[in-house]
Amino acid sequence: DAKTTQPPSMDCAEGRAANLPCNHSTISGNEYVYWYRQIHSQGPQYIIHGLKNNETNEMASLIITEDRKSSTLILPHATLRDTAVYYCIVRVSDMRFGAGTRLTVKP
Amino acid sequence: GAVVSQHPSWVICKSGTSVKIECRSLDFQATTMFWYRQFPKQSLMLMATSNEGSKATYEQGVEKDKFLINHASLTLSTLTVTSAHPEDSSFYICSAMGPNSGNTIYFGEGSWLTVV
Secondary structure (H helix, E strand, O other), X not given: OOOOEOOOEEEEEOOOOEEEEEEOOOOOOOOEEEEEEEOXXXXXXXXXXXXXXXXXXXXXXXXXXXXXXXXXXEEOOOOHHHOEEEEEEEEXXXXXXXXXXXXXXXX | OOOEEEEOOEEEEOOOXXXXXXXXXXXXXXXXXXXXXXXOOOOOEEEEEEEOOOOXXXXXXXXXXXXXXEOOOOOEEEEEEOXXXXXXXXXXXXXXXXXXXXOOOEEOOOEEEEEO
């Protein structure tokens, strides 16, 4: 599976949009982009995934560039409960985690 | 999303004993399950992948005789840490996927193991 690169940490003001970037320049044609988050001492929570097109659900939006070499997860109105480590993973079969981005939402 | 449950949530065991952690998919058939462990302030590390009815495939450096994985049904996988030592103390997390999970992997809540 392709490797991803994410910034180690980001801050966001409560109520504002949080935009979390991810680079996956070696992604192959059949690999999906998945986003999970892990709140302290819990198992990872699925957020969203996509292949080529942008995706939106009740939690977030996923923007994938046309060349698929990068993506952005958008939390439209961040709350304090969105503070977590966010993982961007590209996969076909199994799932391997990088270091992720520690997002801190501040009041 | 689909529900994956782990039990126990936390366990303390004596050094040299064995401990079993269960992972259940509650609302879908889990043809594939994964086991991870996570040390404090680190990311999740994949330990092994198991397909229902088959032997687990272990990642390099993970001792298969120490971490016994059984995936005998479509809803249950177990991880047994044998002859546990304090360095096995960690957060163990399972995940599962199946034909009805949309190829999405869902994670359990995790199990804290402390070996004293």
